[in-house]
Amino acid sequence: MGKRQDIMAATLDLIHEEGLQSVTFSKIFKKADVGSGTIYNYFSNKEELVNAVYKEARMLMGEYMLQGYDSTASLYERFKCLQLNRLHFGIHYPKEFLFIDSFSFSPYISPELRNMDDSRNSVEVVLSLIVEGQKQGLFKEMDTHLCHQFIHGIVSSILKGYYVRKYPLNESQTQQVLESSWKALLV
Amino acid sequence: MGKRQDIMAATLDLIHEEGLQSVTFSKIFKKADVGSGTIYNYFSNKEELVNAVYKEARMLMGEYMLQGYDSTASLYERFKCLQLNRLHFGIHYPKEFLFIDSFSFSPYISPELRNMDDSRNSVEVVLSLIVEGQKQGLFKEMDTHLCHQFIHGIVSSILKGYYVRKYPLNESQTQQVLESSWKALLV
Amino acid sequence: MGKRQDIMAATLDLIHEEGLQSVTFSKIFKKADVGSGTIYNYFSNKEELVNAVYKEARMLMGEYMLQGYDSTASLYERFKCLQLNRLHFGIHYPKEFLFIDSFSFSPYISPELRNMDDSRNSVEVVLSLIVEGQKQGLFKEMDTHLCHQFIHGIVSSILKGYYVRKYPLNESQTQQVLESSWKALLV
Amino acid sequence: MGKRQDIMAATLDLIHEEGLQSVTFSKIFKKADVGSGTIYNYFSNKEELVNAVYKEARMLMGEYMLQGYDSTASLYERFKCLQLNRLHFGIHYPKEFLFIDSFSFSPYISPELRNMDDSRNSVEVVLSLIVEGQKQGLFKEMDTHLCHQFIHGIVSSILKGYYVRKYPLNESQTQQVLESSWKALLV
DNA sequence: GATGAATGAGCTTTCATTCAT
DNA sequence: TATGAATGAAAGCTCATTCAT
Numbered sequence: 160m161g162k163r164q165d166i167m168a169a170t171l172d173l174i175h176e177e178g179l180q181s182v183t184f185s186k187i188f189k190k191a192d193v194g195s196g197t198i199y200n201y202f203s204n205k206e207e208l209v210n211a212v213y214k215e216a217r218m219l220m221g222e223y224m225l226q227g228y229d230s231t232a233s234l235y236e237r238f239k240c241l242q243l244n245r246l247h248f249g250i251h252y253p254k255e256f257l258f259i260d261s262f263s264f265s266p267y268i269s270p271e272l273r274n275m276d277d278s279r280n281s282v283e284v285v286l287s288l289i290v291e292g293q294k295q296g297l298f299k300e301m302d303t304h305l306c307h308q309f310i311h312g313i314v315s316s317i318l319k320g321y322y323v324r325k326y327p328l329n330e331s332q333t334q335q336v337l338e339s340s341w342k343a344l345l346v
Numbered sequence: 347m348g349k350r351q352d353i354m355a356a357t358l359d360l361i362h363e364e365g366l367q368s369v370t371f372s373k374i375f376k377k378a379d380v381g382s383g384t385i386y387n388y389f390s391n392k393e394e395l396v397n398a399v400y401k402e403a404r405m406l407m408g409e410y411m412l413q414g415y416d417s418t419a420s421l422y423e424r425f426k427c428l429q430l431n432r433l434h435f436g437i438h439y440p441k442e443f444l445f446i447d448s449f450s451f452s453p454y455i456s457p458e459l460r461n462m463d464d465s466r467n468s469v470e471v472v473l474s475l476i477v478e479g480q481k482q483g484l485f486k487e488m489d490t491h492l493c494h495q496f497i498h499g500i501v502s503s504i505l506k507g508y509y510v511r512k513y514p515l516n517e518s519q520t521q522q523v524l525e526s527s528w529k530a531l532l533v
Numbered sequence: 534m535g536k537r538q539d540i541m542a543a544t545l546d547l548i549h550e551e552g553l554q555s556v557t558f559s560k561i562f563k564k565a566d567v568g569s570g571t572i573y574n575y576f577s578n579k580e581e582l583v584n585a586v587y588k589e590a591r592m593l594m595g596e597y598m599l600q601g602y603d604s605t606a607s608l609y610e611r612f613k614c615l616q617l618n619r620l621h622f623g624i625h626y627p628k629e630f631l632f633i634d635s636f637s638f639s640p641y642i643s644p645e646l647r648n649m650d651d652s653r654n655s656v657e658v659v660l661s662l663i664v665e666g667q668k669q670g671l672f673k674e675m676d677t678h679l680c681h682q683f684i685h686g687i688v689s690s691i692l693k694g695y696y697v698r699k700y701p702l703n704e705s706q707t708q709q710v711l712e713s714s715w716k717a718l719l720v
Numbered sequence: 721m722g723k724r725q726d727i728m729a730a731t732l733d734l735i736h737e738e739g740l741q742s743v744t745f746s747k748i749f750k751k752a753d754v755g756s757g758t759i760y761n762y763f764s765n766k767e768e769l770v771n772a773v774y775k776e777a778r779m780l781m782g783e784y785m786l787q788g789y790d791s792t793a794s795l796y797e798r799f800k801c802l803q804l805n806r807l808h809f810g811i812h813y814p815k816e817f818l819f820i821d822s823f824s825f826s827p828y829i830s831p832e833l834r835n836m837d838d839s840r841n842s843v844e845v846v847l848s849l850i851v852e853g854q855k856q857g858l859f860k861e862m863d864t865h866l867c868h869q870f871i872h873g874i875v876s877s878i879l880k881g882y883y884v885r886k887y888p889l890n891e892s893q894t895q896q897v898l899e900s901s902w903k904a905l906l907v
Numbered sequence: 908g909a910t911g912a913a914t915g916a917g918c919t920t921t922c923a924t925t926c927a928t
Numbered sequence: 929t930a931t932g933a934a935t936g937a938a939a940g941c942t943c944a945t946t947c948a949t
Contacts, residue, residue, distance in 0.1 A: 162930085178454050180367035184923060194931035196925080205923070261448065264506070265365055299522060305507040312506065316499020317492060319451045323460070326489035335488050336496070339530040343500060349913080371940060381914040386941070536934080552826055554741035558919060568935040573920070635822065638880045641739050647884070675896050676887035679878060683897070686877020687904060693825070693873065694866040709860060717900040723909085745944055755910035757946080766944070914946075921939070928931080 163201045165191040167212050175254040179209070179267070206267065213268050214275070216255040221277025223248040225284065234295070235341065237288055242314060242337050249318040250328065257322070260315050282307070298344045306344070313340045350388045352378040354399050362441040366396070366454065393454065400455055401462070403442040408464025410435040412471065421479055422528070428472055429497060429524050436505040437515065444509070447502055469494075476531070485531045497527045537575045539565040541586050549628040553583070553641065580641065587642055588649070590629040595651025597622040599658060608666055609715070615659055616684060616711050623692040624702065631696070634689055656681075663718070672718045680718060687714045724762045726752040728773050736815040740770070740828070767828065774829050775836070777816040782838025784809040786845065795856070796902065798849055803875060803898050810879040811889065818883070821876050843868070859905045867905070874901045 169191035173182040184205065188195045202208040224244045228237065249256040262268050276282045289306045292298035301309070317336055321328050328336075356378035360369045371392065375382050389395040411431045415424065436443040449455050463469050476493045479485035485493065504523050508515055515523075543565035547556045558579065562569050576582040598618045602611065623630040636642050650656050663680045666672035672680065691710050695702055702710075730752035734743045745766065749756045763769040785805045789798065810817040823829050837843045850867045853859035859867070878897055882889050889897075 176453065178366075178452050180454070183921080185921090188932095195923095195933090196931055197929080199924075200929060257451075264510070267365065267367070299526070302507070302511065302513070305511065305513075308507055309500070309503045312503025313496065313499045316495045316502060320491055320495040323451060323457075325491040325495070332488055332492060335486050336492070339486070339488075339496060342532070343526040343530040345529070370938085372938085382940095383915065383942075384913055387912060392940080552828065553739075554828070557917085559917085569919090570921075570936065571934055574933060579919080638818075638884060639739050640737065641741070644884075673896050673900070675893060675900075678881055678886040679893060679897070682877045682881035682886070683874065683900060686874045687870070689877060690870045690873025694863070694869055697825070698863065698866065700863070700866075713860075713904040716906070717904040719903070744942080746942090749911095756912090756944095757910055758908080760945075761908060910947105910949080912946105912948095914944105916943100918942070919940085922937100923935100925933105925935075926931105927933095 162191075162193055162197055165193060166198055166201065166208070167215060170208060170212050171216070171254050171258060174209075174212075174258055179262075209262075209267060210269055210272055213258065213262055214272055216252075216259050217272075217275060218277050219252065219255055220248050220259060221279055221281040223252070224281040225279050228284070234288065234292055234297070238292075238341060239337050241285055241288065242310065242340055243333070245311065245314045246318070246328070246333060246336065249314065250321070253318075253322055256315075256318060285310075292344070297346065299346055310340055310344065313343065349378075349380055349384055352380060353385055353388060353395070354402060357395055357399050358403070358441050358445060361396075361399075361445055366449075396449075396454060397456060397459055400445065400449055401459055403439075403446050404459075404462060405464050406439065406442055407435050407446060408466055408468040410439070411468035412466050415471070421475070421482070421484070424475055425479075425528060426524050428475065429501060429527055430520070432498065432501045433505070433515070433520065433523060436501065437508070440505075440509055443502075443505060472497075479531065484533065486533055493531060496530060500527045500530065536565075536567055536571055539567060540572055540575060540582070541589060544582055544586050545590070545628050545632060548583075548586075548632055553636075583636075583641060584643060584646055587632065587636055588646055590626075590633050591646075591649060592651050593626065593629055594622050594633060595653055595655040597626070598655035599653050602658070608662065608669065608671070611662055612666075612715060613711050615662065616688060616714055617707070619685065619688045620692070620702070620707065620710060623688060624695070627692075627696055630689075630692060659684075666718065671720065673720050683717060684714045687717065723752075723754055723758055726754060727759055727762065727769070728776060731769060731773050732777070732815050732819060735770075735773075735819055740823075770823075770828060771830055771833055774819065774823055775833055777813075777820050778833075778836060779838050780813065780816055781809050781820060782840055782842040784813070785842040786840050789845065795849070795853055795858070799853075799902060800898050802846055802849065803871065803901055804894070806872065806875045807879070807889070807894060807897065810875060811882070814879075814883055817876075817879060846871075853905070858907065860907055871901055871905065874904065 166187060169187050170182065173186055173190060177186075184195065184198065187198070198208065202211060224241060226244055228240050228244075230237070232240070263273055285307055286303050289298060289303050293300055293303075293306075298306070314336070317328075320326060326332070353374060356374050357369065360373055360377060364373075371382070371385065374385070385395065389398060411428060413431055415427050415431075417424070419427070450460055472494055473490050476485060476490045480487055480490075488496075501523065504515075507513070540561060543561050544556065547560055547564060551560075558569070558572065561572065572582065576585060598615060600618055602614050602618075604611070606614070637647055659681055660677050663672060663677045667674055667677075675683075688710065691702075694700070727748060730748050731743065734747055734751060738747075745756065745759065748759070759769065763772060785802060787805055789801050789805075791798070793801070824834055846868055847864050850859060850864050854861055854864075854867075862870070875897070878889075881887060887893070
């Protein structure tokens with residue numbers, strides 16, 4: 160049955176609307192329209208629920224990241240594909256994106272989960288692309304994980320402004336963001 | 347005496363150490379070494395306290411951003427000054443920087459506060475510098491707020507790595523960051 | 534189970550024993566033998582609880598007032614029935630009677646509640662009996678509500694003495710009260 | 721200086737407006753426009769303050785009760801004078817009257833104060849008038865204190881209705897109230 | 908005397924969790 | 929499984945009282 164999904168969806172909605180610190184179980188129960196005891200059939204406590212929501216969001220993002228990814232394309236093309244997917248994911252799944260972004264460094268999320276790779280290993284794909292770029296002498300010689308965070312952080316920053324309607328993200332702006340983030344990586 | 351400052355400092359420390367969602371008043375009282383009722387002489391509730399801490403951090407950063415800013419210097423020099431100040435602020439005030447970065451887009455912070463300008467209008471200075479660069483045909487014709495988010499995001503990403511990995515940010519690496527963000531804006 | 538009733542009964546007891554201003558929730562919890570959170574399943578705050586207790590007392594008194602009331606009996610018989618019921622209610626439900634008497638004009642009780650009529654409209658019955666007596670030329674042409682307050686006041690005074698002095702209210706004294714209040718209304 | 725009076729007046733006002741249970745020192749300080757420590761120069765705690773306010777109200781009422789009292793007049797005239805004064809006191813000093821009425825039986829007021837007689841011994845005057853009426857065989861043979869409470873209670877009941885604007889108290893209604901309370905006492 | 912910032916005991920209230928149904 | 933009334937530890941908050949100025 161969909162109770163588990165209902166609960167997780169309600170939780171994500173509430174985190175997005177009010178922030179984790181003001182999400183309570185009773186709000187979740189009302190929003191998910193389940194009884195207050197039901198949650199304990201699926202999650203043994205709040206932390207486990209939040210971690211499950213985090214994991215699902217990461218899985219979804221991982222899936223999205225590799226859409227249309229062609230491993231035979233040029234480095235630039237592949238980079239653009241990944242960054243475009245990252246940006247589009249943020250545009251289409253703002254709740255998931257922001258949740259991941261906010262809690263990836265939070266003690267609330269277990270370290271194993273934070274460092275997880277998803278079913279399609281999207282993180283690995285990004286990391287090896289970075290290594291490839293560095294080997295070609297194109298990219299700056301930074302720690303790869305740091306580099307990963309760098310290209311994620313730029314998109315994240317752009318999206319946050321977009322979320323609060325500081326600016327639109329049309330085709331041309333999007334292209335410029337991709338270009339800029341590429342340039343920022345170059346030696 | 348500075349009870350108000352003590353309370354705000356303790357609050358910022360705790361948010362930094364444990365995250366907002368696990369900051370309680372009793373932790374604040376103990377850390378600030380004040381009586382439990384004292385806080386209510388200064389803040390009528392928790393949200394007001396957190397917003398006050400946010401506002402102060404923003405003021406501090408705004409102040410810092412314009413240190414040594416010479417409005418008669420060249421565009422590149424002025425850009426470097428601002429970005430360097432941004433980076434140094436993050437290095438010297440990690441708690442303040444991370445708090446601003448995390449909560450600027452949180453529902454916990456009131457929108458008026460998010461869009462506040464500080465006493466010295468540092469945000470305006472950055473935005474007009476971007477406009478100037480675009481008028482000279484140097485910078486891409488992206489939305490100015492987007493550009494602002496972009497260059498902030500680069501510094502933010504670098505700093506987060508710095509905070510976690512504790513690698514040094516020496517002269518050459520600092521220069522790389524400045525160059526990366528400058529390049530990202532260029533046509 | 535009757536947790537709601539337990540809470541209300543404990544509240545009434547405590548108000549009677551110590552006065553509203555010294556009734557705390559923790560005293561109520563202990564007396565009612567319920568957990569501290571339980572009350573909030575039934576009442577959203579203290580004022581609501583006290584008002585509910587007041588309303589219930591008023592309902593009970595209204596019910597009691599019309600016991601054995603025969604609308605076909607003579608005016609005097611009907612008057613005696615009502616006053617006797619009023620007196621007996623006070624004797625059998627001292628806590629309820631005193632609570633109503635003390636708080637009917639208190640700012641703690643909402644005006645709508647003060648002016649409520651109970652399920653059987655006992656107030657209306659009394660008022661129309663007074664009108665009837667006035668039409669027959671028996672009763673003084675005083676405002677009907679004033680008359681009502683008057684005959685209530687007599688019973689109330691007697692009862693307060695009874696509560697404090699613990700003197701018996703035997704048949705002859707009861708008759709005196711009824712006669713006094715009847716006489717007070719006569720032209 | 722008038723600080724003491726200011727504090728007492730503010731206290732009485734607040735008790736009247738919100739009921740004793742919601743009167744706090746900080747409300748008193750604001751209303752009386754004095755510093756929060758000032759009260760302790762005059763009263764050693766809250767109970768003492770409330771008792772002082774009670775005492776003053778009783779003194780005022782005692783004074784008022786004997787206005788125009790002619791000890792050589794007839795029993796009926798003297799009775800009417802006292803009851804009229806009682807009623808008028810209630811009309812002109814509603815805050816004082818209600819406060820006395822509510823707290824005369826409260827544990828908050830010390831027993832000595834409750835049983836005090838005022839400077840002009842108005843309570844004694846009423847009691848001896850009752851005794852006189854009983855000796856003449858006019859009044860019912862009730863305990864004199866109970867009888868006192870009876871005639872007070874009737875006026876009190878009438879006034880409470882008046883306070884909530886259930887009816888006006890003009891000259892003719894007033895006369896009828898006096899007559900009715902006289903009749904209620906008769907054998 | 909007059910003040911009001913500081914206090915902390917104790918109050919109200921919340922909320923994750925349990926458990927009988 | 930699904931429920932929601934009941935719980936109580938812990939949170940937020942109030943307020944009489946103190947004390948240095």
